[in-house]
């Protein structure tokens with residue numbers, strides 16, 4: 001018997017986890033959905049709330065498998081919901097929502113002097129263990145007369161959107177550089193990030209002191225060693 005032919009497509013859809021529906025749309029568009037990719041364009045209105053319910057349900061499974069009595073332990077009876085909210089609405093929000101709106105102003109003053117913003121405090125989580133990554137970022141921009149000027153706070157908003165995903169630091173700074181480059185089209189862009197990785201402090205090697213520092217240099221920062229030195233000397237990293 002061909003059961004398919006008698007089924008209404010909406011009935012077939014019912015009971016399909018929302019994550020599966022979203023994943024199918026991404027795959028149909030042949031787009032990537034790695035941990036540090038944004039997938040907002042594939043999420044329909046109302047689906048984020050359903051995704052939260054689904055993650056809560058799966059988290060209950062994890063707690064059960066950890067042999068925690070969530071039925072009777074008053075401390076953990078709502079933990080699955082809290083963790084789901086933390087992932088979907090807070091720490092990994094940068095995967096599920098569109099980029100912040102950025103007001104761009106024309107560079108009427110023809111500014112072409114080095115501009116530095118930082119330290120911007122950033123919070124992320126490593127893709128490997130989902131442990132916190134907390135650090136600082138400095139951004140240097142060398143505008144030209146065609147460069148769009150964006151409000152100072154917008155650098156922090158863009159950084160928050162990129163860091164609000166499971167990341168590895170090397171890829172996070174490149175994603176942020178690509179985004180700022182696209183928004184402002186400067187002659188040069190420099191980013192330095194310094195962060196503590198709690199997967200190395202709380203667990204694993206339990207090293208409390210080491211930090212990872214990395215940088216991305218684009219355009220004139222790459223070509224001009226004097227400008228690069230000026231940028232690096234102006235960021236008060238040890239302060």
Ligand SMILES: Nc1nc2c(ncn2[C@@H]2O[C@H](COP(=O)(O)OP(=O)(O)OP(=O)(O)O)[C@@H](O)[C@H]2O)c(=O)[nH]1
Nearest residue numbers: 126127128167168169170197199200203204205212
């Ligand atoms: N390159 C890079 N490595 C990272 C970052 N965040 C965490 N790591 C490292 O990722 C590695 C994962 O190593 P694995 O050997 O797969 O995992 P593991 O067995 O739990 O490793 P240990 O942490 O050594 O116990 C660890 O060395 C982490 O310190 C990051 O942003 N960039």
